[in-house]
Amino acid sequence: MSAAAPKSCVIGWPVAHSRSPLIHGYWLKTHGIAGSYEKAPVRPEDFSAFVDAMRAAGYVGGNVTIPHKAAAAARCDRLTERAERLGSVNTVWFDGETLCGDTTDGLGFLGALDQEAPGWDAQKGIALVFGAGGAAAPIVDALVGRGFARVVIANRTIAKAEALAAKLSCDVVALDEVAPLLETADLVVNTTSVGMSGQGDLALDLAALRPDTVVDDIVYVPAETPLLRSARARGLRTVGGLGMLLHQAVPGFSHWFGMVPEVTPALRRLVEADIASGA
Ligand code: NAP
Numbered sequence: 001m002s003a004a005a006p007k008s009c010v011i012g013w014p015v016a017h018s019r020s021p022l023i024h025g026y027w028l029k030t031h032g033i034a035g036s037y038e039k040a041p042v043r044p045e046d047f048s049a050f051v052d053a054m055r056a057a058g059y060v061g062g063n064v065t066i067p068h069k070a071a072a073a074a075r076c077d078r079l080t081e082r083a084e085r086l087g088s089v090n091t092v093w094f095d096g097e098t099l100c101g102d103t104t105d106g107l108g109f110l111g112a113l114d115q116e117a118p119g120w121d122a123q124k125g126i127a128l129v130f131g132a133g134g135a136a137a138p139i140v141d142a143l144v145g146r147g148f149a150r151v152v153i154a155n156r157t158i159a160k161a162e163a164l165a166a167k168l169s170c171d172v173v174a175l176d177e178v179a180p181l182l183e184t185a186d187l188v189v190n191t192t193s194v195g196m197s198g199q200g201d202l203a204l205d206l207a208a209l210r211p212d213t214v215v216d217d218i219v220y221v222p223a224e225t226p227l228l229r230s231a232r233a234r235g236l237r238t239v240g241g242l243g244m245l246l247h248q249a250v251p252g253f254s255h256w257f258g259m260v261p262e263v264t265p266a267l268r269r270l271v272e273a274d275i276a277s278g279a
Contacts, residue, residue, distance in 0.1 A: 005034040005036060006035040006058075007037075007038070007057070007059050008036070008060055008061055008256045008257075009038045009039065009059060009063070010038075010039055010062060010063040010065060011040045011050065011051075011062055011063065011064050011065070011068055012040075012042070012064070012066055012068065013041060013043050013067060013068070014041060015041045015042075015065065016041070018039060018065060019245065019271055019275075020063050020065075020249060021039055022270065022274055023246060023249045024252075026267055027253055027257075031261065033257050033259075035257050040062065044068070047068050047072075051092075054094075059094075060093060060094060060255075060256045061091070061092050061093030061255055061256045062092055062252075063090055063092075064092060069088040069090055069103075072088075072089035072101055073087050073089040073103075076100060076101035077098045078095070078099070079102070080100075080101070080103070082103055082106065082138070085168075086137050089101035089103055090105060093256060102251060104248045104251045105135065105244065106141050106142030107247065107248060107250075107251060108247035108248025108250075109138070109139050110142050111244075111247030112239055112241075112242075112246075113214070113239055117238075117239050120186075120187065120239075121147075121187075123186045125149050125186040126150045126151075126181065126184050126186055127143045127148045127185065127186065127189065128178070128187070129152065129154070129189045130155070130189065130190045130194075130202060131155055131190065131191035131193075132160040132161040132163070133160070133191065133192070133193075135218055136153065136155075136164060137164055137167075137168070140153060140164065141168055144169050148187075150170075150171060151170040152170065152173050152181060153170055153171070153173070154172075154178045155192075156175055156192075158172065158174055178204075179208065182208035183208045185209065186212075186214070187213065187216065188213060189215075190202060190216070190218065190225070191218050193219065195225035195227055196222075201225075201226040202227055207234070209231075209236060211235065211236070212237075213236055214239065215227065215231035215238050215239075216238070216240075217241060218244050220241030220242045220245055220275065221275055242268060242272065245271070246263045246267060246268065246271065247263055250263065
């Protein structure tokens, strides 16, 4: 009897709009792997029972998304150092009976910059990060890990930036005091939801940025946010959020299906088309 095909899933509530099935489905198909990846809508009160039953149900692991990331970190038997540090897990897999967890958004963020703006970290000087929400923590952690001399968080609610800075090695600046930092920044990153379709603009004066500053916006709907459009108009190198979404998926796929997939232009086009369709 042949072994059952490995199954994976994205566990969230709600989960209907997740693009992970599209990404992993593409890799399964292009690599001819007999596996599957599905959406698992799981209410918060059912998360623990769902995870308890995963192995018997044939899952080799899965992604975990809002609102379960902290619960997944608490539930895992073994965590990577970064998942432990951040108290958050977006990828789980079984090593025998042991449920292992990692948080891969920081890897995705770095992977996109490495692929789309090679040499972006040549200076490893100052990174200025806007936002202190769920997405900011792994990004700040990744930039510190990459060796940036100074990572500074600017957020509307300064107490949230301070709470993050208490956990990670970074500084905090108020949004209205950010101007002097702009001319020294090697990298400017938007992790706020400002810039999402219909949600306005960070209104930064990009004239202060050096010509070699790289501007990254992790928002991926729209593909080009007002911030990226202004940066590109000034001739700066820019990186959008789609690459991070695609690269964060790589470690999970390799844990579950045994090969490291690539983020290719064809995959990017597929997901771009899905976003453009408004699905
Ligand atoms: P979140 O936890 O809700 O945090 C939202 C952040 O945006 C907070 O820092 C918030 O500031 C700030 N913000 C919201 N409205 C603002 C406004 N009008 N002016 C100034 N700041 C404002 O959200 P998240 O999970 O971090 O996600 C943030 C964005 O990243 C979303 O657009 C999401 O789609 C995107 N994202 C992309 C990827 C990817 O793979 N590319 C991954 C994760 C998230 P306060 O603290 O002051 O409220």
